[in-house]
Amino acid sequence: MSEQLTFATPGKDAIEPYLPSTTGGPTPADQKPFVTLTFATSLDSSLSLAPGVRTRLSGPESKAMTHYLRSRHDAILVGVSTLLADDPGLNCRIEGATSQPRPIVVDPHLRWTPSDSDKVLQLSRAAQGLAPFVLTGVAPADVPRESAAVLEAHGGRFIHVDPVPSVSSDGRMRFSWPSILEVLRANGLTSVMVEGGGRIINTLLHPDAQDLIDSVIVTIAPTWLGQGGVVVSPERVQDEEGIPVPAGRLSRVKWHSFGEDVVLCGTFNR
Numbered sequence: 001m002s003e004q005l006t007f008a009t010p011g012k013d014a015i016e017p018y019l020p021s022t023t024g025g026p027t028p029a030d031q032k033p034f035v036t037l038t039f040a041t042s043l044d045s046s047l048s049l050a051p052g053v054r055t056r057l058s059g060p061e062s063k064a065m066t067h068y069l070r071s072r073h074d075a076i077l078v079g080v081s082t083l084l085a086d087d088p089g090l091n092c093r094i095e096g097a098t099s100q101p102r103p104i105v106v107d108p109h110l111r112w113t114p115s116d117s118d119k120v121l122q123l124s125r126a127a128q129g130l131a132p133f134v135l136t137g138v139a140p141a142d143v144p145r146e147s148a149a150v151l152e153a154h155g156g157r158f159i160h161v162d163p164v165p166s167v168s169s170d171g172r173m174r175f176s177w178p179s180i181l182e183v184l185r186a187n188g189l190t191s192v193m194v195e196g197g198g199r200i201i202n203t204l205l206h207p208d209a210q211d212l213i214d215s216v217i218v219t220i221a222p223t224w225l226g227q228g229g230v231v232v233s234p235e236r237v238q239d240e241e242g243i244p245v246p247a248g249r250l251s252r253v254k255w256h257s258f259g260e261d262v263v264l265c266g267t268f269n270r
């Protein structure tokens, strides 16, 4: 049995306006999933001490808040580097949780080889979480059979996503955020919390994509991680005259204290 977290009513009420609705009937099939961008950052905007290094930032109270968020979304999305670095559970460990989020791993080149010892798969075997859906640019016929067998035995699967046609100079495939969300919706998922890491967050915060975000819920820990960390800082944007302009600003902003952390809630112009 893994740890059980509790998250009490004042905290729930504080973040409720930023969560997907639990009323209002079924979501139409063509409606984009509700997107919550949520992560924990240091005072110098770092997610971790270095790429590939698991770094605890959230204190117990804001961690419980994150797990409550997991109970309120159909899916939880991370990039493959986070999966490889953190060996995360990606489940909900809130006391009394009645549902588990579906982990979504964005892994265009199939860097993850699923194995029985991965924590996310251990938890699904113990009925304490769900196995991931892995979004990949690799053609179905080229997915290694052993990997597919391990994932499917746990209830997960590989899902092909068409990459954007222009391959970047380093040859890496990239998915557009609308195509990622379309695939989630086609697989019955109506809400997703995007947890990270840096590349995932920075591409979602790009001005071309940030309109897709319904809520932003950021935990800020009273810590400086120092230089060399994985930093949240979206691509710089300029106006027509080439003058730099802010990459984004939140509205409907509220700040809440959870233990020693603050949690920032906001939206993009809604």
Ligand SMILES: NC(=O)c1ccc[n+]([C@@H]2O[C@H](COP(=O)([O-])OP(=O)(O)OC[C@H]3O[C@@H](n4cnc5c(N)ncnc54)[C@H](O)[C@@H]3O)[C@@H](O)[C@H]2O)c1
Binding pocket: 038, 039, 040, 041, 046, 047, 048, 049, 050, 051, 052, 053, 054, 055, 057, 078, 079, 080, 081, 082, 083, 085, 086, 106, 107, 108, 109, 173, 174, 175, 176, 177, 195, 196, 197, 198, 199, 200, 201, 203, 230
């Ligand atoms: N503090 C937090 O809340 C938090 C949350 C998550 C991860 N992390 C940390 O972040 C670090 C990992 O971050 P990162 O930036 O190195 O990696 P990441 O987790 O963002 O994964 C990057 C990979 O995901 C894929 N990817 C991302 N966007 C894509 C897109 N649009 N199309 C196709 N593929 C895409 C690519 O394969 C890319 O190499 C780890 O150290 C982890 O511990 C911290």
Ligand SMILES: Nc1nc(=O)c(N)c(NC[C@H](O)[C@H](O)[C@H](O)COP(=O)(O)O)[nH]1
Binding pocket: 039, 040, 054, 055, 056, 057, 058, 063, 066, 078, 082, 086, 087, 088, 089, 090, 091, 195, 196, 219
């Ligand atoms: N809210 C939050 N606070 C942190 O201090 C931290 N390091 C993460 N990181 C998010 C990332 O997605 C991690 O991989 C999971 O938090 C791993 O934890 P789980 O086993 O899934 O609970 N998230």
